[in-house]
Structures are given as structure tokens and as C-alpha cells.
Amino acid sequence: MSFINYMAREINCKLVYYGPGLCGKTTNLQYIYERTNPEAKGKMISLATETERTLFFDFLPLSLGEIRGFKTRFHLYTVPGQVFYDASRKLILKGVDGVIFVADSQIERTEANLESVENLRTNLAEQGYSLDKLPYVVQYNKRDLPNVASMEELRQMLNPTAVPEFEAVARTGVGVFDTLKAVAKLVLTELRKGGSG
């Protein structure tokens, strides 16, 4: 649910990075944080365990510039990917305007990817959202590793509805901003339709 503030002339949208444990959601945010001008970003917050696994969420506020005199602000969140943190994942999806599914391209993570995308669909449905109607993009991360599944296989499994998709290496930043821009565009396009997500 985006928030339009006529007084401050700004629009706020919420984006959520979803995906299985260790797929690189936090790494996406870290890269965006490192490569964004200080004036365009706020502090990045990570609620993580001592071993740096996301416990509740990461949060990064970003300003993208103005459209028709309105400042556009995006609040980026990640969910904890580990299966047993499902209760927390549901909470973070509340009020979401756009979703990025980060898949781990490694063959041995095939099942984890499938389980996570299914979990995303279920958790959205519980809140009354449909993944097919929400601004949604898929990122195939870790493309630099040797044991990755082919794009055809991944596409078939994880992107049957052919939403925008990107190959990425979040650690070095490949595909990170392309993914973000794509989902941000979809969210803004949705706003034009007057969609009250």
C-alpha cells in the first residue's frame, strides 16, 4: 500500500526481497546501499543473528528522484529466508507494493527456490494479495558459480508467468540495479492505474 503525502509532496512505496535462505537478499540491499549517493539513502538497518543471518528484516530507505513534483521514496525490505521464520515473513509482506524474488541459481537449491516461491504465493494470499496481480520480478542470483542450473530450467520452474527476470551476481552488483529499477517501474506504473495495492 503506497502512501501519497500531498503535504510533503512525496510518495512512499514498499518493496520486499523474498527468497530462500542464503540466496542473497541482504547482499542485494548491501550493494544498493554501498552504491547510492548519501543524499539519496537513509541508514540501512539489519536485524540479524550473531552469525549474520537475517532474523527479522533488513531495511533500506531510498529516494529515486521526482515525478511531476512528487518525491518518490522506496522502502526496501528483505525477509528472513530460513524456513522456520515464516511468521516474520508474513508480517513483512503487509502493505507491500512490489516483490522481488531472489532465486539461488545453484542446482542444489532448486527445491529451496520452489518451496520459497510457493511460500511467497501462500503468504501473499493470506493477506488478500495475488502474486499475479502485484508488481513482481525475478532475479536469478549467483550466476557466477560453477554449479548453476540453466536459465531455461530456472525460468520454467520459477517464472511460469514470464514476469521481468534478471541474471545477477549480487556480491559484485551484476543485475542488482536492473532488478530494482524494473520493479520500481512496475510499481509506479501500477500507481498510474490508480491501483491501491
Next chain:
Amino acid sequence: MVNPQMVMYEEEFNQIQAVVDRLVKDANAKVVFIVDKNGQLIAASGDIDHVDTTSLASLTAGNIAATGGMAKLLKENEFATQFHEGEKANIHIQLVGNRVILVVIFDSRSSLGLVRLRVKKASEELNHIFESLLKKVAEPGADSPFAEITDEDIDNLFND
């Protein structure tokens, strides 16, 4: 749709800001702010130059969401009030009308009793304002300022 679009107009914003400004004085608070349940900051007052209100807003919403999750598991409707006591700063969090969150940060110049009392009154006022705001938003003809934007506008945003 699940949630109505949150929109803030000048008239209601000024009313909300007046309530928040007054609460800072009446409760002897350091900072008072209002956040929606998704973590968007709506209004703030007091010594806000020294706190990161954006981060606090997001964490407050996360906190309320987590507490709400616990309430659900215990078959409670919600836990509407939270209080965290620190060595110097204290934070009082109140869910208003199950819609927005009123946060008061205070130190030893105030007391929990005073804050609770003032928050109660402010909550009622805020509830009225948000109710009328939501009615206004639900009225037909309230066009989105984004109805007119073009693909070019959106593309320009990303041409840096």
C-alpha cells in the same frame, strides 16, 4: 483491495501535526511521531534533528507487527500499548484505531503516568482525524496525482 490507499492531505496533516506538537509539550516528551502500520512516517515533532525518524518508523512498525503476531497466537485481538524503559530514554508505543502508531520518546523530565494520560487523549483526537481522512480517501473522484504520468516520466527517473 485489502488496504485502502493511504493518502495525506494538507488539511488533515495540519490537524495531525497540531496534535503531535501539543503532545510534545503536554507530555514533556523529547520526540513524538506517528507511523502507519507499514512503517511510513506520517508526522513528527520535538527534537527530531537528533533522531533517525525514518529508521525508527520502520522498526516501530516491525515491533507492532511482531507484537500483533504474538497477540494472534494467544487469541488476543492486539496488544495496543508497549513501553520500553532505558537508562536515559524511554519509549511509549500506542496503536491508534488499529491504523497508525503513536510513539512518544521521553526522559526523566517526564513520567510514564503523564505520558499515558496525554497519549490517551491524543489517541482519541487522532482517531477522529484518521477516520475522516479515510472517508475522504474512499470518496470517488479523488484522483491519484500519478494518473497522468507517462512512461517517459518513469524512465526519466532512472536516467542518471
